[in-house]
Amino acid sequence: MLSVxxxxxxxxxxxxxxxxxxxxxxxxAPGEILGLVGESGCGKSMTSLAVxxxxxxxxxxxxxxxxxxxxxxxxxxxxxxxxxxxxxRMAMIFQEPMTSLxxxxxxGDQIAEAVRVYERLHAAATRERARExxxxxxxxxxxxxxxxxxxxxxxxxxxxVMIAMALAxxxxxxxxxxxTTALDVTVxxxxxxxxxxxxxxxxxxxxxxxxxxGVVAQLADRVAVMYAGCIVETASASALFRHPAHPYxxxxxxxxxxxxxxxxxxxxxxxxxxxxxxxLVGCAFAPRCPNAREICRTTAPPRLDVGISHEALCVFPVTxxxxx
Amino acid sequence: xxxxxxxxxxxxxxxxxxxxxxxxxxxxxxxxxxxSxADGEVLGLVGESGCGKTTVGRSxxxxxxxxxGRVMFRGVDxxxxxxxxxxxxxxxxxxxxxxxxxxxxxxxxxxxxxxxAGDINRAFKDSADRRHRVEATLASVGxxxxxxxxxxxxxxxxxxxxxxxxxxxxxxxxxxxxxxxxSALDVSVQAQVVNLLMELREKLGLSMIFISHDLGVIGxxxxxxAVMYMGRIVESGETEAILARPAHPYxxxxxxxVPQPDASLRIAGxxxxxxxxxxxxxLDGCAYAPRCPLAxxxxxxxxxQLRLWGQTQRLLACHNV
Numbered sequence: 001m002l003s004v005x006x007x008x009x010x011x012x013x014x015x016x017x018x019x020x021x022x023x024x025x026x027x028x029a030p031g032e033i034l035g036l037v038g039e040s041g042c043g044k045s046m047t048s049l050a051v052x053x054x055x056x057x058x059x060x061x062x063x064x065x066x067x068x069x070x071x072x073x074x075x076x077x078x079x080x081x082x083x084x085x086x087x088x089r090m091a092m093i094f095q096e097p098m099t100s101l102x103x104x105x106x107x108g109d110q111i112a113e114a115v116r117v118y119e120r121l122h123a124a125a126t127r128e129r130a131r132e133x134x135x136x137x138x139x140x141x142x143x144x145x146x147x148x149x150x151x152x153x154x155x156x157x158x159x160x161v162m163i164a165m166a167l168a169x170x171x172x173x174x175x176x177x178x179x180t181t182a183l184d185v186t187v188x189x190x191x192x193x194x195x196x197x198x199x200x201x202x203x204x205x206x207x208x209x210x211x212x213x214g215v216v217a218q219l220a221d222r223v224a225v226m227y228a229g230c231i232v233e234t235a236s237a238s239a240l241f242r243h244p245a246h247p248y249x250x251x252x253x254x255x256x257x258x259x260x261x262x263x264x265x266x267x268x269x270x271x272x273x274x275x276x277x278x279x280l281v282g283c284a285f286a287p288r289c290p291n292a293r294e295i296c297r298t299t300a301p302p303r304l305d306v307g308i309s310h311e312a313l314c315v316f317p318v319t320x321x322x323x324x
Numbered sequence: 325x326x327x328x329x330x331x332x333x334x335x336x337x338x339x340x341x342x343x344x345x346x347x348x349x350x351x352x353x354x355x356x357x358x359x360s361x362a363d364g365e366v367l368g369l370v371g372e373s374g375c376g377k378t379t380v381g382r383s384x385x386x387x388x389x390x391x392x393g394r395v396m397f398r399g400v401d402x403x404x405x406x407x408x409x410x411x412x413x414x415x416x417x418x419x420x421x422x423x424x425x426x427x428x429x430x431x432x433x434x435x436x437x438x439x440x441a442g443d444i445n446r447a448f449k450d451s452a453d454r455r456h457r458v459e460a461t462l463a464s465v466g467x468x469x470x471x472x473x474x475x476x477x478x479x480x481x482x483x484x485x486x487x488x489x490x491x492x493x494x495x496x497x498x499x500x501x502x503x504x505x506x507s508a509l510d511v512s513v514q515a516q517v518v519n520l521l522m523e524l525r526e527k528l529g530l531s532m533i534f535i536s537h538d539l540g541v542i543g544x545x546x547x548x549x550a551v552m553y554m555g556r557i558v559e560s561g562e563t564e565a566i567l568a569r570p571a572h573p574y575x576x577x578x579x580x581x582v583p584q585p586d587a588s589l590r591i592a593g594x595x596x597x598x599x600x601x602x603x604x605x606x607l608d609g610c611a612y613a614p615r616c617p618l619a620x621x622x623x624x625x626x627x628x629q630l631r632l633w634g635q636t637q638r639l640l641a642c643h644n645v
Contacts, residue, residue, distance in 0.1 A: 039510040138597055154599050184372035184537065187599055189581035192591050211510065214540075214583025218591045237587040253585055255515040257544035262563060265522060266515035266544070272480065 001205040002051070002090075002173045003027040007065030009043070009050050011276070017063055018277040021046050022229045024065070028205040030172070033196070035220030035237070036209045039252075041273060043229040044209045048175045051207070052092050053077050069173060083117065090173040091166035095181050097158035101150040107134075107161055108146030114168035133164040137194060156187035163194065167202070174199070175207045180215065192219050213252060217241050222309075225249045228274050228284035235310035243319075245304075245312035247289045283314070291316045329360040329396075330531050331384070331417070331499055336393035338376075338383045353379040354390070355555035358630075361499065366525065366532040368546030368563065370539055370578070374600065376555040377535045381501045384533070385419050386410075397499075415445060418492035422504035424484030428476040434487050435472030438462065441495045457494065464527075465490045466520060482513035486520065493524060503535045518545060539582045543567050551575045554600065554611035557630060561638035571633060571645050573616045610643070618644040 007024045010017035021043040028034045038044045049055050051067050053074065067075045069090060074082055082090075094100050102110055111130040115121070121129060127146070134142035137160040150158055159179055166174060176195065180188040196219060199206045210216055216223050216237065223240045225233040225248065233246040244250040254267035271288040274280060283289070286296040295315055306317050338354040354376045361367050371377045382388040384395050386402065395402040397416060405413050418441075421427040428437055435458045439448070448454035459469035465486040476484055485505060492500055502521065506514040522545060524530060536542050542549060543563055550560035551572065559572040570576045598615045610616070613623040622643050633640035 039512060140597060156597070156599050160597070185539075185581040185583075186372065186577055188583075189591070190595055190597055192583075193595050196591050212583060213511070213585045217585045217587045218583050218589055241585055241587040252511060255511045256585055257515075257518070257540045262544055262546075265519040268515045268519065269512040 001028055001030045001032075001070060002207070003066075003068045004047075004051060005066045005068075007047065007050060007067065008063045009046050009055070009060050010063040011060045019063070020060060020229055020276045021050065024226075024229075024231050026224050026231065026234065028173070028207060030203040030205055031200055032222065033199055033206040033208055033220045035216035035223045036207060036226060037211065037213060037216045037223060037252075038226035039211055039273065041276070042226040044226050045177055047226070048092070048177050048207060048209055052090065052175055053079050053082060054092070089169060089171050090175065091169050091171040092175040092177065093159070093162045093166050093179050095178040097155065097162045097182075098150060100162055101158060103150055105149075106146065107148050107150065107153070111146075111161070111165050111168060114165040118169045129168075130164075133167055134161070136167060136198070137161075137164045139164070154187075155183050156191060159183065159191055160194070163191075163198070167198070170202075171204060173205045173207065175209070177209045178211070179208075181210070181212075188215070195219065213256060225252070228280075229276070230284065230313060232285065232313045233311065235307065239307055239310050243307065243310075245306040245310065245317040245319075246285075246314050247291050247316075247318055248285045249312075250318050251288075251290075291318070330363045330365075330398065331361040331533075332394075332396040333357060333359045333380070333384060334394040334396070336380065336383055336390050336395070338379050338388050338390040338393075352555050353388075354383060357393075357552075357555075357557055359550055359557065359560070361531050361533060363498075364525075364529055364531055365548065366534055366546045368542035368549040369533055369535045369552060370537065370542045370549060371552035372537055372578075372600065374554075375552040377537075377552050378503055380552070381419065381503050381533060381535050384501060385417060386414070387419075411445070415441065415495040416497050417499040417501060418495065418497040420485075420488050420492050420500060420502040420505045423508050424481055424488050425476070425508075427488055428484060430476050432475075433472065434462070434474050434476065434479070437476075438472070438487060438490045438494055440491065445495065447495065461490045461494045462487075464493070464524070466516075480513075481509055482516060485509060485513075485517050489517075489520065489524070493528065493530075496528070497530070499531045499533070501533045501535070504537070505534075506541060507536065507538065514541070521545065539567075539579060551578065556611070556641065557639070558612065558641045559639065560630075562636055565636050565638060571638065571640050572612075572642050573618050573645075574612045577615075610641075618642075620644055 005025045008019055009021035010019050012018040024047055036044045046060060050062055062076050108130050111133055112126045115126050115129050131142050134145060139145050139160050180191050208220060220237045223237050224231045227248045233249045244253060251269045269288055274284055282297040282299055283301045286292040301313050301315050303311050303313050304317060306312050336354050336357045339350045339352040341348050342351050357380055369377045379388055383390045402413055438458050438461055439454055442448050458472050462469045467486050506517050534545050546563050549563050549566045550557045553574050559575045570579050601614060609624040609626055610628050613619040628641040628643050630639045630641045
């Protein structure tokens with residue numbers, strides 16, 4: 001459904017570009033959820049904005065690579081160009097639903113506006129479609145909620161409204177950028193369940209961006225781990241959490257508190273992620289990596305197959321079961 | 325528990341006046357909370373946003389004014405103390421805040437921010453003593469003492485939170501109230517800051533109230549856990565016991581919702597939407613009843629009180645467990 005190949009996003013002058021996303025490739029099948037996971041500044045949001053055609057102007061730009069949706073090349077097309085070309089079948093939801101909703105317009109009108117971008121319907125039919133969308137995201141009393149204002153809804157309900165608006169285009173691809181980070185865990189759990197149901201029911205490909213390894217484990221079918229602008233490991237969720245191959249993936253998992261082991265200090269990752277623009281020779285993770293040897297500091301790491309559709313960008317991938 | 329308690333909070337009520345639709349109403353953020361903290365203990369206060377956990381911390385610090393209740397520190401009521409005496413007493417309890425970006429003055433150097441409590445209380449003999457104390461404190465939180473001359477914008481999030489901790493420990497307090505101290509940090513940095521807090525606890529013999537929505541972190545650092553919902557503690561007890569055998573239906577729901585890094589625990593599909601009621605809704609009975617699978621008629625009429633439950637010092641507020 002979505003295929004991204006060798007995507008590189010850069011900032012800075014043309015002559016001396018700084019890559020903030022480098023050579024990123026992945027694909028997502030209909031009904032599949034790909035989790036893109038990494039810490040702040042790793043380039044996961046920039047990747048999603050580049051895929052959506054929402055990179056801010058002036059600023060980061062796609063330097064090379066291709067973004068295809070259903071075989072059609074949409075690389076670098078603006079959202080309005082995609083709508084006109086009939087290739088707009090992708091939608092995005094963000095972390096903070098309140099900043100994406102207009103505070104002085106009713107929920108129903110805002111969803112209707114999204115519907116009208118894609119479909120020409122009578123006023124009554126538009127409203128009916130808006131009500132359907134609210135029911136699809138399981139908002140109770142949809143009829144009543146159509147006339148509510150955003151401030152009258154809770155954070156979880158607002159995120160449901162955002163998902164309803166995203167579904168107005170009947171998208172083949174939904175990009176969700178940390179959609180549950182601002183929500184409470186019990187509400188997060190419900191929203192994750194909703195996204196899982198929608199992706200299966202609508203055969204929608206989902207790119208789910210998060211920093212939370214727990215969320216990725218429970219939601220995603222496949223996982224891509226990003227570090228310093230590169231995808232360092234890709235695998236099915238079950239393989240990744242059972243046999244993490246890249247030392248960074250392993251280190252991230254080790255940082256998490258494990259239930260039942262109290263009093264011990266948590267493992268940490270020494271050092272800091274490189275600033276974008278640092279000239280890197282060899283592997284970006286080498287300075288922090290427990291397994292790094294001379295070759296890691298001098299040569300860019302290869303993308304190794306470490307299992308069935310399980311790749312790691314590492315010369316010395318970790319073997320064996322995860323500790324946890 | 326009484327007698328040995330370092331800090332004892334009794335029946336704390338804190339409410340705020342809120343104007344809504346032209347009428348002023350009071351919202352009870354903390355509605356009769358009692359808790360105790362033993363010497364050297366870490367108490368985890370967990371709950372979702374709006375449950376009142378931060379207001380409990382702020383009420384103890386007197387950053388919020390409780391309507392009633394007592395906060396006893398070593399047998400002295402902090403809420404009744406005034407003037408110099410209050411100021412001296414309050415150096416014993418210090419707070420670490422969530423957002424290390426917002427809690428540091430951007431126009432003051434790190435050194436000045438760290439020294440602030442000492443400056444106000446004239447704790448330094450001279451400027452050499454001040455510099456020495458600031459540098460030693462920065463070193464004890466794992467920062468390079470030369471950062472004292474820098475400004476907050478030059479530091480990373482993790483470094484800033486270390487500064488937040490340094491400011492708190494400079495006057496050698498006995499209690500730290502840490503309000504979501506790692507929630508704004510990346511997981512690898514979060515682990516470093518959690519380790520630092522636990523290290524300081526050992527080294528300085530600190531007691532701690534650790535406030536967080538994150539049961540993973542709370543479970544890792546706390547000796548005891550108190551779970552809050554809508555201004556009340558609904559369950560409290562020893563960490564291992566609560567995590568292994570949660571008794572209150574809300575604690576169970578909360579534990580089940582924490583995402584685990586285990587791909588075999590898949591989220592199945594949609595479930596009915598159920599969220600905390602508005603704080604303005606006047607509720608009779610148990611605040612969790614509208615979401616509770618065990619709720620009975622009694623729950624909607626009579627508010628359950630905390631009572632001893634089971635053998636281990638577990639307190640539980642539920643009619644139906």
